[in-house]
Amino acid sequence: LRGRTVLVTGGAGFIGSHLSARLAVDNDVRVLDDFSTGDRDAVPETATVIEGDVSDPAVVERAMTGVDTVFHLAAVVSVEESVSEPTRSHRVNVDGTLAVLEAARDAAARVVLASSAAVYGNPSSLPVTVDEPMTPRSPYGADKVAADTYARAYEASYGVPIVALRYFNAYGPGQRGPYSGVVEAFLERAEAGQPLVIHGDGEQTRDFVHVSDVVRANLAAATTEHTGTSYNVGTGESASVSELADIVADAFGSDAGIRHEPARPGDVRHSRAATERARTELGFEARVSLRQGITDLIGRR
Template sequence: MALYLVTGGCGFIGSHLCAALAARGDAVRVLDDLSTGSRDNLLPGAELLQGDVADAALVRSAMQGVAGCFHLAAVASVERGVQDWLGTHRANLTGTIAVLDAARAGRVPVVYASSAAVYGEQHILPIAEDAPKRPLSAYGADKLGCEQHALVAGHVHGIATLGLRFFNVFGPRQDPRSPYSGVISIFCDRLARGEPVTVFGDGGQTRDFVHVADVVAALLAGLDAASTAAPVLNVCTGRATSVLDLAHAIAAACGRQADIRHAPARAGEIRHSLGDPTGARALLDLEPKVGLRQGLEEVVGWLARGRPGLAAEAAAREPVT
């Protein structure tokens, strides 16, 4: 049994990763400050170190004895980056450097979350990994900085890393009440309750929605692909869905008609974001397995069950004796 560190392990993606590690027989240590993650999502039996990922001493302690590190802790809100530029920078970039620095002693491989936000607005689609990097937010700039420091980690310190540029991740446990949630969880929540949804602009903007199970598969496979060359890959489907089509698909999954209200377009919003999954397919031997319709039905079902966290879901699966 190997022990793995998951930073942000009480969050949306992190909790799914922890469950997958446990399912294959691994032990899990979680580092999370619970600012956006929830204790309800802590894997039963996992060790929790509650604290700041930018706390170098705490991260060094968390890294002791682990076979690998999955670094997911971050402040992903673009708006939070506007309001608290320095604070989000500390969590997102200083936190990553703290993780890489702690990995030096034991040469611990690190798979870390980057983001499609590093690309900004692109005119050539789909977006391949070598596309120009034009981040339009502090979050995107910090994630690009993480990639640059991963290069330093490999070149100077001999640390094997792999960065994964997540596109629009969705799935159960993405809290629709959180200001950090994506459009799918918010639309699912409102349409399931028969409430209208707000579409900004004409709704023709498109996104590449990737299910959390496919993201977890990339994270797990990524540990073996980590190297001192610091590769970075897109995690996406290569399929675009407009916001309007998404709203109608979610309404269908809820058994309702979509009640759509339009609001003025948001300034600076990227019109089209579509990733090229070729790199991940080649290096990780992965294909997305969960389609949008199936994934939407899972989210609607999770909402219908009362939004259980990982701990509650694990308890519900325990056999009755």
């Protein structure tokens, strides 16, 4: 993708800021963000910043003028927050997506949507394919089912070209905040010499995908001719949370130990992406292994 005018909603966030930085190399980038969890300093200097709420159609419509591709990442990302405030999470995650789809329809723009592995809930078999029924376990997951489904319906009904990317557990530099995910939480505690906190028994598994790979999947989705569908963005490998704790403790040389706390509501048990369709249709394959990604993160601290 080059020489385009692109919009990144949530472009000040963890994944959005990495994506914006990559796009800014050879495109005109706009970032729409309300900075609720995003960081103004993470937005590339050359990007045009529009501060506003993605669930406000007037704001989105203005931000979309002249845009040919929108990467829609703005969302309430925390499962916990969606459990305690499902209405707010719905407003941002579902109404926000509808606002983006409507504006894209007017502007004849392509939409690359940040969907999530949370749409699957506890899948009946692993690795989970995109054809697996969507049975989310949290309001956040339900929001993403609606967003993912609306996106495909917009292509079918109005010809808006869309690609929905179901990210698995993204991690990498710049992830922060109280809901930043288990990799960052473990690194922070290991660095402080504190025991790593595991919710539940630690045998739950996740497909950890490096943010640089998530960015590459977004770039592939921006140009693929295979639109109107969803893809998994994962490595195809999984690690249990206990294994992750070992990798982090190992890499840090820390021996502060592990503390178990109660399992969190809405948490899924096992997760691992089937990657075949993304490989054959998008030409996307994750490159960074978990060990490599963790070693790199520790090297930066």
